[in-house]
Amino acid sequence: MKKAIAIFLVLTFCSMLLAGCSDAPADGSTAGGTSILNIGTGSVGGTDNTVVEAISSVVNQKTGLKTSTITTNGGTEIIYLLETGDIQAGYSGTIDLINALNGASSFDHAVDPSHMLQCFGFVTWDLPLVVLDNSGIESYEDLAGKRVGLSPVGSSTAEVLMLVLEAYGLTDSVTIENFTWNEGYTALKDGRIDAMVGSWANGDPISGLIELKATKDIRILSMSEEAAQAVAQANAGVSSGVLNSENDDSIASGEEVVAPANSGVIIADASVDEESIYQYTKAVLENLEELKGISNYFDAFEDVCMSVCVEGVPFHPGAAKALKEAGLWEDRFTVYDGV
Structure with missing residues (x-):
């Protein structure tokens, strides 16, 4: 059953790509070689979709990064797609992170934490x-x-x-x-x-x-x-x-x-360079007022960006750097060191 679910999720994603959900290549680059982050989000109308779309808009305007959002069935599919390299970042629920670590529920194997490094939390549902x-x-x-x-x-x-x-x-x-x-x-x-x-x-x-x-x-x-x-x-x-x-x-x-x-957490694969995730996270932290103007989901960001995260999953070095500079880092968490 677990393998069937995994196959279903991957096939669903592939069909969405064929349908034109994103013009961005899955390898994270454009024809001109410019770095691009393909970011997975959940279904339209959900908090995660609103948040990820808002962040992408701000990041694309305020930084040299280019992001492209891809709608998926949610956190489980996003972790699978991060593991296969089809996307570089996305959101996950804390329930998904625990399931992935333990190879439980829809996961037929334990997922290496390097494929789901935490960047910051954004909500509790x-x-x-x-x-x-x-x-x-x-x-x-x-x-x-x-x-x-x-x-x-x-x-x-x-x-x-x-x-x-x-x-x-x-x-x-x-x-x-x-x-x-x-x-x-x-x-x-x-x-x-x-x-x-x-x-x-x-x-x-x-x-x-x-x-x-x-x-x-x-x-x-x-x-x-x-x-x-x-x-x-x-x-x-x-x-x-x-x-x-x-x-x-x-x-x-x-x-x-x-x-x-x-709770919802933005996660990224370890293959994404430190500078890109640093710029992504920093753009959020430096433009919170603008993001709050887009959605009230950002109103409690400072309260939840660390508190809702999972202690058993390391942070991406780029995100940790930005959070530390902003004075938001909590020492109970760890930073991924490549091991």
């Missing part, structure tokens, strides 16, 4: 399942026999929610359907599914949720403490967060919703 308020579904246990919408196969969010469903013993009693974010919320609104994964990025709902709530009242399902512990034990890259009425007005004042949480 709270990822509870969301239902329509009039659905009669009040808890995860009520989902037995229901249709549950998740993000695309291979995405970090889908991996997280599969752990949640497993913790509740629901893996074999729900029907899983995979969507892009906006398509999933439309399916929930139209009654084609009974639940869809929600996403609060650094505490704020993503755009698809905001659009759904403009026409429908929703209920956010809270995860039990036992389920949260089971999920964290299954993968150290998954934590739990708490949402309240300040995060969403569908939560009553004084109440809290416990949600599974995954």
Whole structure:
């Protein structure tokens, strides 16, 4: 099964290239020899896609680097593509980094950390399942026999929610359907599914949720403490967060919703030279105000750029250099030394 998933992801990527998702060569160069970074991002409408596209725009304007974004199914596929050399950088969820290190879940082997060196974190996603308020579904246990919408196969969010469903013993009693974010919320609104994964990025709902709530009242399902512990034990890259009425007005004042949480990290292959990743990271740090003007997902950047990263995965030397110059580096992390 794992090998089948890996093959599916690679074939999906190849088909997207043939469809013209990027004009950039996969070897990271242009016809004129100018360095270019092919950067993997998730499906349109997700936080990672918004963030990576915004960063690429700023980097292309402010530095001599050239970047080209390539839409994929998410963190798992991106790590595979980094390993094969088809892209040079991308985003990953912390759940994916742990799975890749251990050869777990969709990974049929342990991935060498040199293919997924951390650059900086950019978000923590709270990822509870969301239902329509009039659905009669009040808890995860009520989902037995229901249709549950998740993000695309291979995405970090889908991996997280599969752990949640497993913790509740629901893996074999729900029907899983995979969507892009906006398509999933439309399916929930139209009654084609009974639940869809929600996403609060650094505490704020993503755009698809905001659009759904403009026409429908929703209920956010809270995860039990036992389920949260089971999920964290299954993968150290998954934590739990708490949402309240300040995060969403569908939560009553004084109440809290416990949600599974995954964080997003920009990663790069060790083959990318130190100067390129230094310039990429420095451009982000020096243009945060402009990036905040593009998206509020950057508002908490200084708080999450190191705190959400995975201690077991080294940092790219170029990123570490820029973070140290900015006074953001934390000594609990290590820098890749080529070994």
